[in-house]
Amino acid sequence: MISSFKPRARTLMGPGPSDVNPRILEALGRTTIGHLDPQFIEMMDQTKQLLQYAFQTENELTLPVSAPGSAGMEACFVNLLEPGDKAIVCINGVFGTRMVENVKRCGATAVTVEDDWGKPVDPEKVEAALKANPDAKVLCFVHAETSTGARSDAKTLAALAQQHGCLTIVDTVTSLGGVELRVDEWGLDAVYSGTQKCLSCTPGLSPVTFSEKAADAIRNRKTPVQSWFLDMNLVMGYWGGGAKRAYHHTAPINALYGLHEALVILQEEGLEKAWARHAAMHKSLAAGLEALGIGFVVDAEYRLPQLNAVTIPEGIDDAAVRAKLLSDYDLEIGAGLGALAGKVWRIGLMGHSANAENVSLCLNALESVLVEMGQPVEKGAANKAASAA
């Protein structure tokens, strides 16, 4: 007989999920009601309004896709692209590569613009690609590369796309709620995110928003969207305004309670204050890591405060350190992904995890483990540097 699962608590400082605010855990366990219950419809409207705030948009087509971030990504691609379309895709980490995979599976063609992992997307290269491909329908890029910790200049890239009559598909999985993101002001067209990063909610939903231009493109498709589940024309029959909701699929009721609570918390703190908190905690963590002799993958100018990709010191066993942090400190930090596997750690400071206690715990734990492994590290130096930052 298998018995109930009672997990031992961890401090989550990897690339997501981040520590979940206890208020959200409490919300998840609230009584389940129907997906067509008037109470639920009202909560859906509020969730939409709160997402519009988080994305800084007035887009009507703003909602959480009922599946994780990868499905939100796919929702953007399958709704905007048709067979034969051309997309310019910027690759500077794992998630740009995944975008190419999405483009291909839509029967569309991908023109890639490549930058080194750890660098931001280069606007000059993008401009050249836009000029060379006047028939491109969309420009696709990752705002915050979760695999490297690099932030790209979404505002500049979107402006270039507009100058060339191109729509944009933008990955904001790790940026939403953690760094400045202004969908309307920057003119982003199809934007997807996740709940388990800087919103500090549990994983499983993917907030998306589509500009009026993007919604028009979806309405005027020549071919049906290849995914029935992700077809925004159908999804909007349920999420669209008005009292009469057409059943499309059964909404993940309790997961949506959690997202609603996460967004209420964000609204209470205020978006700009949340961005500032992430920046402050990063400054402190970075000072401490430097005191430990640990360097960053990304230049300071382009670093994401919420995702700190740092180089594993020479001679140190990646997996052994992470296993020790987990077993002795119940602390999870992330491994490298793709080309950076085994070379970097990814230390997350996302949402509820971006607090001074976590910074201190992480620095202390890392210091102790490194000392144990014979690294020449001065006891207490990390936290001293962090406090002074």
Next chain:
Amino acid sequence: MISSFKPRARTLMGPGPSDVNPRILEALGRTTIGHLDPQFIEMMDQTKQLLQYAFQTENELTLPVSAPGSAGMEACFVNLLEPGDKAIVCINGVFGTRMVENVKRCGATAVTVEDDWGKPVDPEKVEAALKANPDAKVLCFVHAETSTGARSDAKTLAALAQQHGCLTIVDTVTSLGGVELRVDEWGLDAVYSGTQKCLSCTPGLSPVTFSEKAADAIRNRKTPVQSWFLDMNLVMGYWGGGAKRAYHHTAPINALYGLHEALVILQEEGLEKAWARHAAMHKSLAAGLEALGIGFVVDAEYRLPQLNAVTIPEGIDDAAVRAKLLSDYDLEIGAGLGALAGKVWRIGLMGHSANAENVSLCLNALESVLVEMGQPVEKGAANKAASAA
């Protein structure tokens, strides 16, 4: 400012979600850990084992898709079908129609076998279609039609498919945990379900299982699966056995806690006992409804105990009755779907909702509302009949 959402509790006797066992709600709120945490990997293995029990299968490729039942449906279609393939699809309600939509969006051709809504799928018609289409790759049918409450003979249909060298895609969204379902013994190939029906979990996940024959077909495809998110070749890198899990997408951690608990509860009760409980509660409810002069859409022989589609009495306002049940009794029953909208109610007795208190509450509430609306109903007759049944 929008404040926290605190829903008023309801009794859920619609077509799903069903009442969620408090143990599952408690599990949802447990501390979030990482999707690569060794604790979590162990829980995934247990969930797989418990799903194998629920499906009565030893299929290696058995797991919950990280999205609702519609995505589970899509997972079966996009993985098994390639452009140009032919599928025989049985339609006897809304969900057969949706299957056709899925076939088309895969670039495949659908040959339909139609039966009246409320009737089971006719094996003779299916046999004729199989003979007429020797090039068909899959036979697709709904085991338990949630829109009508009809049960089709999955065992016989699957045997016919095998005789003609056809794979099967079977919708068990409403049957899993509620009526007899034996994936291995009956030889079903690609089977999908939902969590919010007879497993009484919250909505948002879709258990699926693929036979070795189906898994082979997926491995030997000529073209990539059109959905990256639902590509079983990739999903199995994470859900597949072994200690080393490849990250594909971030699993919906807390939702999986809920499903694990739901399956532990099913295992504690025992599958056969759960089937028997659904049958007994149905017998009682049916006797009470008959005493109220309310008839069934489906002949007794083919009725699903967990989904009772009943004809709305002449002259009674469908929406008004449902609204009154909700406002005065906090009781949700379901409206008709598709061709049956406005003509029937769908009363669910699913999972945790299939208990004597719910039967009694439903009969009392319905009786009172019908009396109020001037129906010639004898006070107390419904519950008397139910108790005697």
